[in-house]
Amino acid sequence: MKLIPSKDGTAIACWQGGTGDPLLLIHGTTGDHTTWTSSLALLQQHFTVWSLDRRGRGHSGDSHSYAFARECEDIAAVIDAIGNRVNVAGHSFGGLCALEAALLTSNVGKLILYEPSITLTGSGWSAELEHHLQVLWDQNAWEESLLLFFCDLLKTPQHEITALRASANWAPRVAAAHTILRELQSIDRYVFAPQRFQGLKIPILLMIGGDSHERRFKTADLLQQCLVHSQRAILPGQQHSAMRNAPELFARTIIEFLDHP
Numbered sequence: 001m002k003l004i005p006s007k008d009g010t011a012i013a014c015w016q017g018g019t020g021d022p023l024l025l026i027h028g029t030t031g032d033h034t035t036w037t038s039s040l041a042l043l044q045q046h047f048t049v050w051s052l053d054r055r056g057r058g059h060s061g062d063s064h065s066y067a068f069a070r071e072c073e074d075i076a077a078v079i080d081a082i083g084n085r086v087n088v089a090g091h092s093f094g095g096l097c098a099l100e101a102a103l104l105t106s107n108v109g110k111l112i113l114y115e116p117s118i119t120l121t122g123s124g125w126s127a128e129l130e131h132h133l134q135v136l137w138d139q140n141a142w143e144e145s146l147l148l149f150f151c152d153l154l155k156t157p158q159h160e161i162t163a164l165r166a167s168a169n170w171a172p173r174v175a176a177a178h179t180i181l182r183e184l185q186s187i188d189r190y191v192f193a194p195q196r197f198q199g200l201k202i203p204i205l206l207m208i209g210g211d212s213h214e215r216r217f218k219t220a221d222l223l224q225q226c227l228v229h230s231q232r233a234i235l236p237g238q239q240h241s242a243m244r245n246a247p248e249l250f251a252r253t254i255i256e257f258l259d260h261p
Contacts, residue, residue, distance in 0.1 A: 120218050197227055
């Protein structure tokens with residue numbers, strides 16, 4: 001494990017393994033560096049893979065006041081510490097952080113966004129859900145918050161929730177549940193401004209689960225229109241968690257994109 005200081009001094013914990021060009025993996029809400037466990041060995045056969053704990057969880061630090069901008073600075077700081085031409089893959093909220101971080105550093109080689117959390121219409125977020133989460137947050141009811149997030153917002157199938165609760169990283173997810181509300185509020189307040197990304201000329205892959213909600217495809221349509229060198233890859237039979245449920249498909253899609261000239 002390595003600790004890399006962000007712009008505000010917060011220490012971001014990172015892990016490194018494998019050989020080849022660098023690939024940085026950015027997990028989503030409730031996750032940590034273990035999000036990628038199922039697909040990590042496959043990716044490490046082709047790349048030097050870096051994974052991290054985003055601020056507020058695991059071995060990383062946090063700050064007294066939270067701002068989405070700090071998350072993006074964290075990613076840029078890690079990229080710059082790794083060096084030149086770092087490929088970056090971000091999932092969900094981590095995809096949004098990765099997209100914004102690409103505007104803060106010139107060291108991104110290729111960018112992979114797996115269903116980044118950009119809210120258009122029909123996201124499932126509501127004042128009622130926010131209030132419910134706030135009540136649970138005030139009660140330190142972290143596991144209940146986590147289940148609410150997966151069940152009510154992500155609409156995760158019950159068999160996936162059962163598997164998650166039986167996995168080794170359920171406890172770290174519960175420990176990080178205090179970050180759910182602040183990240184969802186950041187997503188709700190985020191406004192995608194296409195003109196800000198006109199100068200982003202790097203190759204970008206937009207990954208979508210073939211069985212994902214229609215809103216995921218609408219977001220991909222918007223991004224593909226606005227990001228000059230973007231393309232999409234649909235993962236058949238998958239939704240929002242292919243890195244766990246179809247690790248070979250997930251890894252192969254990334255490998256093919258990064259290996260293509």
